[in-house]
Amino acid sequence: MFKALADPTRRTILDELTERDGQTLFELCSRLLMKHGIDSTRQAISQHLEVLEAAGLVRIKREGRYKFHYLDTAPLKQITERWPTRD
Amino acid sequence: MFKALADPTRRTILDELTERDGQTLFELCSRLLMKHGIDSTRQAISQHLEVLEAAGLVRIKREGRYKFHYLDTAPLKQITERWPTRD
DNA sequence: TTGACAGGCAGGTAGCCACTTGCCTATGCT
């Protein structure tokens, strides 16, 4: 999961899903290009989404030929739990 | 900062500093070897500490020929703030 | 002052990872 967060493009994908949840691959591609100037191939974004899914940060819902991507922020709690704030 | 967290050895260093704050380089090296089986060179650990310091996760305090390393968890808040939990 | 100890600097290497290219599968529309 930490490795998933290490890439700027993947973090931007999470931003995009925060703003608009349940996007498809093509939708994400065009929005990443329009709003963030990320000019990557569809395959590149697809691979990023695989990593994010493997990290548990993105959940998938298939519907016909569409594949919707949903953000899951639950794994992020591990971080602040692992290194808690001292008082 | 995200890249700093991407490496398992660096995360273990943060764990070690959580348990015992203000360790020196040599102290960290031996404890990483003893308790976590991390058999890296002093230089490797030193470079990791540089990365962690650049990420703001570790703060340095020099004293004579010693250099003490202190954990700073403040930057971690950015993560949960950036992708907040939906209700 | 000389040796031991704590740490720094710099060049080199090997493995990983983000990205691309090229081709294939599957679903839906007309």
Add this chain to the structure above:
DNA sequence: AGCATAGGCAAGTGGCTACCTGCCTGTCAA
């Protein structure tokens, strides 16, 4: 059926990075 769209698979490449080796600097004690 036939074509366009949404997505998948796999091999190859370039750059980054974690790691090492070798040598140097600075601090303290005997």
